[in-house]
Amino acid sequence: EDDVGFLGDPDELMTRDFVRAMQICDVREFDDHRNCNRARLSGSMSVAFEGAPGCLTLRSFRKPGMTIGRCIEGINANPSLHAKPERTWKGIGWLSDGYGPPSYHKLPSNTTHYPLYNAHDFRRVAGAAYRGGGYGQTAFHGHTAFHVHNFFSNPEVIRRKYLTYGEARKDASSVALGKLEDDVQTMVDCALNR
DSSP: OOSSSEETTTTTTEEHHHHHHHSSSOOOHHHHHHHTOEEEEOOOEEEESSSSTOOEEEEOOOOOOEGGGGGGGOOSSSSGGSOOBHHHHTTTTBTTTTSBBBTTTTTTTTTSSOOOHHHHHHHHSSSOOOOSBBBOOOBBBBEEEEEEEEOOOHHHHHHHHHHSSOOOOOTTTTTTTGGGGHHHHHHHHHHHHH
């Protein structure tokens, strides 16, 4: 229950220093989460690499996520203490509206132990944003995570991704590479030194 749960895509990584800090420092969201009311952290300042290590972008990215083990379904030793929420996808999806942040208005008013998180909640529920020292126009100083995005061996593999992934584009084989998505345009501009 004192372990920290981490959920991210294979291309999302927390920095070593941030993970170490979660191990040795007092983390308000883990120590004073009010029975799982606000127990999630987001790697909100990510250094995003678009297509290659030299192509950096400045952006706030709220993934990957972390939470304390005692607030995760299947790990908590006393799940019966926690409110049973309604969930999407026949009860196995994310918390239905009103059963988790930002609003708990569908829970009984006397609720003291809030719903436990599942993997869907890690992706959908916003958490506290931990930033380091911030960032300037050209330097990254306070990132807590990395997003290694669109690392592919050739343009045809990128096109295949956009033909087949969740929000598929039917024109991915024919449209200019940079028109697939803003992130891909960033990668093209970087590769062409623009």
